[in-house]
Amino acid sequence: MRAIFINRFFHPDHSATSQMLSDLAFGVAQDGIEVTVITSRLHYDGNDNKLIPHETISGVDVHRIWTTRFGRSRLKLRAIDYLTFYLSAVWTLLRVTARGDVVIAMTDPPMLSVIAAPIAKMRGARLVNWLQDLFPEVADALYSGGKLSAVLLHTLRKLRNISLRQADMNVAIGEMMAERLRQIDIPAERLCVRHNWADCKGITPIAPRDNPLRADWNLGNDFIVGYSGNLGRAHEFEPILAAIQTIEHDDDQSTRRSIRWLFIGGGHAFERLKEEVDKRGLTSVVFRPYQPRSQLAQSLSAADVHIVTLKPELEGLIVPSKFYGTAAAGRPVLFIGASGGEIDRLTKQHNCGRTVANGGGKALADAILALARDPQLTSRMGENARRACEDFYDKSIAIQGWASMLRGLSVTAETPNATERDQTYRPEITDPVLTE
Numbered sequence: 551m552r553a554i555f556i557n558r559f560f561h562p563d564h565s566a567t568s569q570m571l572s573d574l575a576f577g578v579a580q581d582g583i584e585v586t587v588i589t590s591r592l593h594y595d596g597n598d599n600k601l602i603p604h605e606t607i608s609g610v611d612v613h614r615i616w617t618t619r620f621g622r623s624r625l626k627l628r629a630i631d632y633l634t635f636y637l638s639a640v641w642t643l644l645r646v647t648a649r650g651d652v653v654i655a656m657t658d659p660p661m662l663s664v665i666a667a668p669i670a671k672m673r674g675a676r677l678v679n680w681l682q683d684l685f686p687e688v689a690d691a692l693y694s695g696g697k698l699s700a701v702l703l704h705t706l707r708k709l710r711n712i713s714l715r716q717a718d719m720n721v722a723i724g725e726m727m728a729e730r731l732r733q734i735d736i737p738a739e740r741l742c743v744r745h746n747w748a749d750c751k752g753i754t755p756i757a758p759r760d761n762p763l764r765a766d767w768n769l770g771n772d773f774i775v776g777y778s779g780n781l782g783r784a785h786e787f788e789p790i791l792a793a794i795q796t797i798e799h800d801d802d803q804s805t806r807r808s809i810r811w812l813f814i815g816g817g818h819a820f821e822r823l824k825e826e827v828d829k830r831g832l833t834s835v836v837f838r839p840y841q842p843r844s845q846l847a848q849s850l851s852a853a854d855v856h857i858v859t860l861k862p863e864l865e866g867l868i869v870p871s872k873f874y875g876t877a878a879a880g881r882p883v884l885f886i887g888a889s890g891g892e893i894d895r896l897t898k899q900h901n902c903g904r905t906v907a908n909g910g911g912k913a914l915a916d917a918i919l920a921l922a923r924d925p926q927l928t929s930r931m932g933e934n935a936r937r938a939c940e941d942f943y944d945k946s947i948a949i950q951g952w953a954s955m956l957r958g959l960s961v962t963a964e965t966p967n968a969t970e971r972d973q974t975y976r977p978e979i980t981d982p983v984l985t986e
Contacts (some may be wrong), residue, residue, distance in 0.1 A: 551960035552645060554675075556666060557656035558635055560587050560614075561607060564840055565594035566871050567658050567682055568778065570746055577949035579609040583956060588642050590635055595816060595840070596621050601615045614906040615642050625693075632659040640665050650733045652718075652959050655815070657673040660685035661706065663713035678960045684730060685696045686709070686866045690755060692783050696978040715740075718959055724892040726866035742955070746871045747948040748878035750940050752843075755880030755932065756851035763848045767836060772810045773922040774847035776853025776881070778873050781813070789886050791823060792911020793918065794832055811835045812853050850879035854928060855921055861887035862908060877902065877939035882931035884917055902935035 555575055559568035566677070567729055579585040591614040603614050615638035617831030618628035624771040626978045634661070634894040643666065647653060653675050655666040663679045669679040711734050714720050720741050722728040728743050758764055758771070758956045781787060790811075797809050814818065827835045850856070854878040860868060869892050876883050885893045895902035904921075921928045 551669075551957065552584045552641070552648075552651045553578060553588060553654060553956050554588065554651055554751055555654045555656070556588045556639055556643070556662055558590045558592065558617075558658045559594050560589035560612065560622045562601075563593050564843065567656060568594065569843070570682070570871070572657060573747070573749065573945055574949060574952055575610050576608050577945065578910040578953045578956065581949065581953045584611075586646060587607070588613050588615060588639055588646075590615060590617050590968055591621060592617065592631075612644070613642055614697035615639060635659055636662075636665055643669045644673075645657065647675050647711070648672040649958060651675040652678060652751075652956050654678045654680050654956075656680050660689075661710060661713075663710050665694065671716070676719075676954075678719045678721060678959065679714055679717045680721045681727065681731075682868075685728065685934060687730075688784075688864065688867045691861070691867065704899075705887045707973065717983045718883060724866070724869040725895075726892045727869065730866045731788065742950065742957075744951060745867065745943055746874055747943045747945045748939055750875035750878050750936075750944040750946075753847045753850060753875060753878035755936060756847055756856075758851075761851050763845070763852045764773065767812070767838065769812070769836070772807055772809055773918075774812050774853040775792060775884075775918055776812045776850070778814045778850055778853075778856065778875065780815055780817040781823065782817040783819065784861055784868055785817075785819055785866050785870075786861055786886055786908050787819045787823045787859075788907055789906070789911045789914050790857060790859070791826055792828070793914040794835060795830060796911055796915040797895060797918070798832055798834055805828065809834060809918060812838070814838045814849055815840055830956075846875065847879065849873055850881065853881060855882045855918070857884050857886060858893055859886040859908075860888075860891065860893065862891070865891040873941060874943050877935040877943060877977065880932040880936035882935060883927055884914065886914065894936075900934050901929050902938060 555571055557567055557571050559565045560570035561568065575585050575587055587610055589612065591603065593599065601614050605612050615635065617638060618631050620631050647669060653666050655662040655677065667677055669885045678765055686703050690703055698714070698746060714736055717740060720736055721744050722731055722741065723744065723746050725743055728741060731741055736860055742832065813823065813835065816839065824837055858869050858870050858876065860873045865888050873883055873893050873896060883893065883897050885897055885903060885905045887893060887905065888910055889907065891907055892905040894905040897905060904917050906917055
């Protein structure tokens with residue numbers, strides 16, 4: 551069999567979807583599955599270094615298609631980048647897809663399932679939609695106020711729903727996302743939950759005294775509150791800013807001096823946060839750019855606790871993948887978002903963190919101070935997080951599950967009707983963690 555993945559970013563790009571795709575593509579290729587990736591020649595961060603149009607990396611056949619390069623600064627220009635990717639992807643998919651292949655469409659750019667579904671059907675291939683987010687609902691939540699008309703939203707949603715129902719499998723990355731998909735009548739046998747993951751071999755807990763980055767960044771023995779990755783429109787930074795200001799203005803001098811903040815990454819809100827920190831004269835904050843993947847164990851372990859945030863209106867539409875890297879590094883999670891949301895459920899299930907309501911700067915400051923004053927609790931939560939990652943969210947577990955599913959779909963491609971298909975292969979509906 552052959553698996554054909556489609557996503558706008560792939561190795562060596564460092565964006566979240568690129569890292570997930572790269573892990574999976576290389577992993578199932580090592581497991582003996584032939585793998586092709588259709589991607590762009592772009593870097594998520596706007597790096598102008600050109601990537602080779604066609605190459606083989608670790609057994610993966612990579613086709614980097616032409617697109618415009620306007621970047622993410624303006625919505626209309628980004629839409630042009632999307633459109634040119636769609637056109638090039640259609641041509642490439644038509645050229646490379648053959649009967650028996652399994653096409654796996656991701657969600658960057660949005661609506662890839664709409665172009666992949668008819669081509670897969672035409673070529674006699676299977677279609678899997680790997681849903682990292684749900685569009686156009688995400689756009690409606692983030693850009694409410696007229697940027698997307700009601701008619702356009704209705705049309706996009708209808709096209710998307712048709713393509714999801716036509717797929718052989720739709721992979722949600724969280725149970726709340728699966729609940730949303732069930733509401734649009736995706737058949738149960740064509741829907742499963744497979745969480746994103748972290749590499750527990752590549753990311754291991756490092757004690758502060760043994761971490762060279764803490765010394766390089768002059769973090770000393772302070773209690774470090776970390777944030778790693780993209781800080782964008784889907785994330786709240788106002789509660790974080792309020793908590794920084796609350797702690798810095800605390801009358802207790804020892805408290806002010808012992809709590810510091812480490813932000814590693816980038817994004818729209820990342821730059822706004824930097825501006826506000828400078829504007830307010832806050833001195834306990836350290837900013838660093840994205841770190842090489844080879845140094846993730848050090849950069850994630852540089853903090854004593856990590857913040858993960860998601861706007862409540864995006865629950866079920868996005869699942870922050872930062873949770874898994876934090877867990878691999880053996881650090882507790884402070885989730886800013888909705889009680890009952892996906893990350894809130896996971897932290898409670900594994901007793902590896904706390905949830906603070908959006909807008910609660912004072913509540914976030916109190917939660918941080920409580921952990922700073924109780925190192926045993928912080929350590930215990932971190933150990934629980936690491937154990938959960940090893941048991942449920944390690945890369946090796948995810949790759950094994952994906953490889954089994956892809957082979958099962960390839961087997962069913964030879965059966966002539968749906969009845970035989972159901973007898974041959976029935977996918978897992980949920981991950982083991984959700985049924986323990």
